[in-house]
Amino acid sequence: MPSDASAALAPGRAPASAARSSSLRRFARRRSTVAFLMTLPLIAVIGGLVAWPASYAIYLATLNRRMTAFIGLENFDILLENETFRGVIWQSCFFAITAVLLKALIGFWLAHMLHHIPSKGQRKWRGMLLVPWVIPPALSTLGWWWMFEPSYSSINWLLNAFGGPSIPWLGEPWWARISVIIVNVWYGAPFFMIMYLAALKSVPDQLYEAAAIDGATGWQGLVHVTLPMMRNIISITVLFSLIVTFANYDIVRVLTNGGPRDLTHVFASYAFQVGVLSGNIPRGAAVSLFMFPLLAVVAFFVLRGVNRRQKEMA
Amino acid sequence: MAQVTLRRIVKEYEGGVQAVKGIDLDIADHEFVVLVGPSGCGKSTTLRMIAGLEEISAGDIAIGGALVNDIPPRDRDIAMVFQNYALYPHMTVYDNMAFGLMLRKFPKAEIDRRVKEAARILDIGMLLDRKPKALSGGQRQRVAMGRAIVRDPKVFLFAEPLSNLDAKLRVQMRTEIKKVHQTVKTTTIYVTHDQVEAMTLADRVVVMNHGVIEQVGPPQELYHNPATKFVAGFIGSPAMNFIPCRLEQSGSALQVQLPGGAALPVPQDRTARYQAHLGRELLFGIRPEHLTEVRPNDHRENMAVLEAVPEVVEPMGMETLAHFWIEGAEICARLDPATPAAPGRKLPLAADMAKMHLIDPKTNKVL
Structure with missing residues (x-):
């Protein structure tokens, strides 16, 4: 009152x-x-x-190592001059972009296959294909680590069984980079699949029928109808995944711990190493802040495109 | 442009349900044929089989003399207008119309010429840069028709194209479609559940029911000489009245004895036609427009007077509909609006017996 x-x-x-x-x-x-x-x-x-x-x-x-004095952008300066950190920038971009592209492609392919399975069997396959995504990544990565591990590698055992050579999955820089990407793709592709499947289901059948009558082959229907109709979902999923993949920590930490020779570090794992393990919290914070401008620019353009299309189409 | 031939076409779904049960139909070049019937009668399935969007279970379809059973839609040289337009939402109106030509690798200049020409015919020239979302229902429908016209296909297929429009726009677009057909003269197969659309648009109407063709003929023929009870009841609005009756002899002529005592004389020229059914229980069919008020000094030939007590009177402006019941059968009469009809008040009605029909209730055939 x-x-x-x-x-x-x-x-x-x-x-x-x-x-x-x-x-x-x-x-x-x-x-x-x-x-x-x-x-x-x-x-x-x-x-x-x-x-x-x-x-x-x-x-x-903006603080010094002891966090007692303001030093402006010096942490960033030092980082940019540091060769290891330049390698981290390169590896983060390579890791995120390659993994997201592969996840998007494999997710789209899986979604397309699922979409064309009769709805009766679809649920079973959808459930099975989602399994990698629902297992906590730290656990599943441990499983992968066992499969890559040189002494007991089941993958190498299989390769040997078919007469192939053993591969130093986690010991050689390029193979280690590939291993990290494989695990990230394995873990993340189901998310793309489920998003794309929802998008595929929302495209009205009549558009495909109209395209078929207009003279489109299956491939032309995909290029001219399916993909443009899915563009918003594709953009948002890619953006979301790019952010999550850029910030990935657990897979790198469990699988390679940044090694060999700090060559598989991404921003998050390197920030942890510098900030927590080496005790330089201000510099660790600076490492983690490097992601922000990169992602902000990408997010700005992606979301602007999504908004524009939404206004035109929906 | 081409003729379309259907031979014993069957569509059977999983579980043995037959949507189309072996229909035969010949559609001539330049003809406008309308498939009409209630929902589930198989008309849309038939159209989709002609388009190639639905596989046929048995029979043959030929377009322009060539068998197309196993030919995909894109190679049948047809164009289709869908009920909800099926415009590509990400393309402009121009691109929507040009898409089919682009896929067929037409030169740019030719595409441009055709799109502009179709836009001119349909009066959508000012919309070419817009996306479908920015168009009204009627405009979208025009674009969908434009997409069909630019292709200059052998056959146009229309799948209930006006069902999503409001009543006023539907009438307008109906005229538009007729005008377009008069201009481009492409063989057209049009599916609708609306018998008014069928009557107004068609050169020939195909009435379908339960997966079979009930009757094929020009609209007037179907209206005046329906072959079956279904066609008699489906064509015409309000629908034809059916009253159970008994055919009896009255002197040298025949008469239709209605329940409740009324006896209506059958015109002399029908005596020979109906003689064989004397004494049988039949259905007496008469359209509401042939059951009117009795006018002063009314001496129309073959007119029989029927006493009725309307239970519901509906003034429509240009006419008044009076509803009454005879032995459970609802009867509708179309009256001049000046007729003083009121519920519960006795009203003499004039039945034009020259327009009567007798239906065999066993076979549902019109005698």
């Missing part, structure tokens, strides 16, 4: 306070106010778990 309360507080100015309280009530009733109040918990969560840590990381990145 705000009007009663304010009237009690200011008995001499009853009319003015009544007017104020009614405008207060109007304010509380406005849709935007209600919307703001209802999103407040989310804003608090984002503020506490995203905005604050991010600002704190920026602050940390």
